[in-house]
Amino acid sequence: MAKITYKHPDGTETVVDVPAPNTVMRGAKINNIVGIEAQCGGSAQCGTCHVYVDETCGVALPEMHEDEDEVLYGTASPRRDSSRLSCQLRITDDALDGLVVHLPERQS
């Protein structure tokens, strides 16, 4: 279980507990959080689960795989250094608790 904060572009936020082994993307889908589309269902194909990780939250992230890096070139909102695909951020027993992500303006 991890507490994940999704910050919306309008400044509001949604904080939810997401059980392992879901991804940060699934956490958003489960809670019908607007702003994560995830059309490809988590197979690092679509880029519509793009998030900006809040670097001040201090949570260590898994390494970025090459596929994820490639997909991030084509996101609808600009890529930044903090950009990740939320479908590639998997919640395990101790990882990602306290993660804060900013949702981009648009996903497609």
Add this chain to the structure above:
Amino acid sequence: MAGRSVVIIGAGQAGSDTAAALRAQGFTGSITLVGDERHPPYQRPPLSKGYLTGATLREDLLLRPETFYPAQDIELLCGDEAVGLDREIRSVTLRSGRELRYDTLVLATGARPRRLPVPGADLPGVLTLRGADDSDTLRARLADGGRTLDLAVVGAGFIGLELAATARKLGHRVTVVEALPRALQRALSPEMSAHLSTEHQRRGVRLLLRREVTELLAGATGEVRALRLNDGELVPADLVVVGIGVLPNVDLAVGAGLAVGDGILVDEHLRTSDPDIHAIGDCARFPSPHAGRPVRLESVQNATDQARTVAAAVCGAGEPYTAVPWFWSEQYELRLQIAGLTAGHDQAVVAGDVEQGRFSVFCFREGRLTGVESLNRAADHGISRRLLAAGTDLTPEQVARPGFDLKHLARQAT
């Protein structure tokens, strides 16, 4: 909006996404989602890929957890079927006898596999792949005590080839029979389809093009044992999967007198000939600005983007549907992505490293970019989608120039 009722027929990708999008967009009326399958809405793409090998878990197949629907105040009726539609009184009748009154009806009934119109097509051991139950059956057969099977796939389309790839990975002997001169002829450029064919053959798939199945023959057990082809060849088969395309589910629409023609006909707002009824996803034929004509698209992108368009329409926003189509397929470690529509192009320019299997085919019609097929080049795909949405002026000459790199171009543009 409050007090209004939306009934959605078909609890697949499009139906489930419509229900979710309505709530996400603030709709407060009642939502009923009816699906004839006994499963809560799930994703189909893994059915021919990771779900068959066990890489995708059943929980991950679900589009949303079961608890989602009650939590969002969406009434989900699984295992029931809409059998009648009365537009006069705005009511849908279910097989269970229940009647559902609607203010807005959304038809998201999807499509069903075409049957092979030859003798023996209904023998045991002849399967199609559309739903989770089909995939479960197939998975059990492919696991069959670790036995190596002769699998025959009829049709070299996406589903056929994905299945061929998965079955090869599991060690089975695979023959694919295709009537057309090349694999994925309707969907892909000659360049990309040639490359994929070679990759399949290199991995041991026997690909028979320009050949037709004329009969399916039973063995001693009564199960299918072989395919007979039009040139007389007999192809051994312990199992046959037919993947020769789908037919849109239009029965309800036809019964109610809605305009239909290979799909339920809708306008740019995805409204059928009855303004209270929308049709979306695999079952709908809509005017596409990207195709320049009415088309029916079978993709997750189309289902989910159309769902949002309809939800917005119900909530009062009247935007026409113009999303850039895109599609993906996975075969072995090959990741194919298509942005836009490439059918009917008159010029194709290949960029990237074909030898290494990392390249994109840029397709143009009358000098305009209409679509891009990318193999293991996800950056090209994503950037192409943006370019197509923005109405790009990328030229064939630009793409053909040595050192052309879309990533570079995208960086310049931002």
